[in-house]
Amino acid sequence: MALTPQEVSRIAHLARLELQPAEAAAMLTQLSGFFSIVEQMSAVDTSGVEPLYTPLSAVQEVLLRLRPDVVTETNEREANQRSAPAVEDGLFLVPKVIGA
Secondary structure: OOOOHHHHHHHHHHOOOOOOHHHHHHHHHHHHHHHHHHHHHHOOOOOOOOOOOOHHHHOOOOOOOOOOOOOOOOOOHHHHHOOOOOEEOOEEOOOOOOOO
Protein backbone atom coordinates (compact mmCIF):
# COMPACT_ATOMS: atom_id res chain seq x y z
CA MET A 1 0.00 0.00 0.00
CA ALA A 2 1.69 3.15 -1.18
CA LEU A 3 0.79 6.26 0.76
CA THR A 4 0.52 9.72 -0.69
CA PRO A 5 2.18 12.80 0.82
CA GLN A 6 -1.31 14.08 1.69
CA GLU A 7 -2.03 10.93 3.71
CA VAL A 8 1.25 11.31 5.60
CA SER A 9 0.34 14.93 6.35
CA ARG A 10 -3.07 13.82 7.63
CA ILE A 11 -1.49 11.11 9.82
CA ALA A 12 1.00 13.65 11.19
CA HIS A 13 -1.84 16.06 11.91
CA LEU A 14 -3.83 13.37 13.75
CA ALA A 15 -0.72 12.47 15.77
CA ARG A 16 -0.16 16.17 16.50
CA LEU A 17 3.24 16.06 14.79
CA GLU A 18 4.75 18.98 12.95
CA LEU A 19 6.91 17.51 10.21
CA GLN A 20 9.39 19.41 8.09
CA PRO A 21 9.31 18.53 4.34
CA ALA A 22 12.39 16.29 4.64
CA GLU A 23 10.87 14.51 7.66
CA ALA A 24 7.58 14.03 5.80
CA ALA A 25 9.43 12.45 2.87
CA ALA A 26 11.29 10.10 5.19
CA MET A 27 8.05 9.27 7.01
CA LEU A 28 6.37 8.51 3.66
CA THR A 29 9.11 5.98 2.86
CA GLN A 30 9.01 4.40 6.32
CA LEU A 31 5.21 4.13 6.52
CA SER A 32 4.98 2.74 2.98
CA GLY A 33 7.57 0.11 3.91
CA PHE A 34 5.64 -0.75 7.07
CA PHE A 35 2.36 -1.14 5.20
CA SER A 36 4.12 -3.27 2.58
CA ILE A 37 5.19 -5.69 5.32
CA VAL A 38 1.64 -5.73 6.72
CA GLU A 39 0.30 -6.59 3.25
CA GLN A 40 2.77 -9.47 2.96
CA MET A 41 1.74 -10.79 6.37
CA SER A 42 -1.96 -10.45 5.49
CA ALA A 43 -1.43 -12.53 2.35
CA VAL A 44 -0.40 -15.58 4.42
CA ASP A 45 -3.20 -18.13 4.85
CA THR A 46 -3.63 -18.59 8.61
CA SER A 47 -6.88 -20.53 8.51
CA GLY A 48 -6.68 -23.46 10.89
CA VAL A 49 -3.88 -21.90 12.93
CA GLU A 50 -4.78 -21.58 16.59
CA PRO A 51 -3.84 -18.28 18.26
CA LEU A 52 -1.01 -18.47 20.80
CA TYR A 53 -1.39 -17.02 24.27
CA THR A 54 2.40 -16.87 24.46
CA PRO A 55 5.02 -17.30 21.71
CA LEU A 56 6.72 -19.98 23.80
CA SER A 57 3.74 -22.29 23.37
CA ALA A 58 4.74 -22.76 19.73
CA VAL A 59 7.95 -24.53 20.73
CA GLN A 60 7.22 -26.07 24.14
CA GLU A 61 4.44 -26.97 26.54
CA VAL A 62 3.62 -23.98 28.74
CA LEU A 63 1.60 -24.35 31.91
CA LEU A 64 -0.37 -21.30 32.98
CA ARG A 65 0.26 -20.31 36.56
CA LEU A 66 -3.19 -19.22 37.60
CA ARG A 67 -4.14 -18.49 41.17
CA PRO A 68 -7.44 -19.70 42.57
CA ASP A 69 -10.27 -17.21 42.10
CA VAL A 70 -11.13 -16.71 45.76
CA VAL A 71 -11.84 -13.62 47.88
CA THR A 72 -8.76 -12.85 49.98
CA GLU A 73 -9.63 -9.43 51.39
CA THR A 74 -12.39 -8.37 53.70
CA ASN A 75 -14.90 -5.64 52.90
CA GLU A 76 -13.47 -2.40 54.31
CA ARG A 77 -15.88 -0.04 52.54
CA GLU A 78 -17.06 1.76 55.68
CA ALA A 79 -13.53 2.28 56.95
CA ASN A 80 -12.38 3.53 53.55
CA GLN A 81 -15.29 5.98 53.25
CA ARG A 82 -14.92 7.52 56.73
CA SER A 83 -12.68 10.31 55.43
CA ALA A 84 -14.90 11.08 52.41
CA PRO A 85 -16.71 14.42 52.54
CA ALA A 86 -19.98 12.92 51.25
CA VAL A 87 -21.22 9.32 51.06
CA GLU A 88 -24.68 7.96 50.31
CA ASP A 89 -25.74 4.29 50.19
CA GLY A 90 -22.09 3.19 50.15
CA LEU A 91 -21.19 5.44 47.22
CA PHE A 92 -18.89 8.46 47.13
CA LEU A 93 -20.75 11.67 46.26
CA VAL A 94 -18.83 14.15 44.14
CA PRO A 95 -19.75 17.63 42.90
CA LYS A 96 -21.29 17.90 39.45
CA VAL A 97 -18.62 19.06 37.02
CA ILE A 98 -20.59 19.17 33.76
CA GLY A 99 -23.25 21.88 33.47
CA ALA A 100 -26.61 21.17 31.97
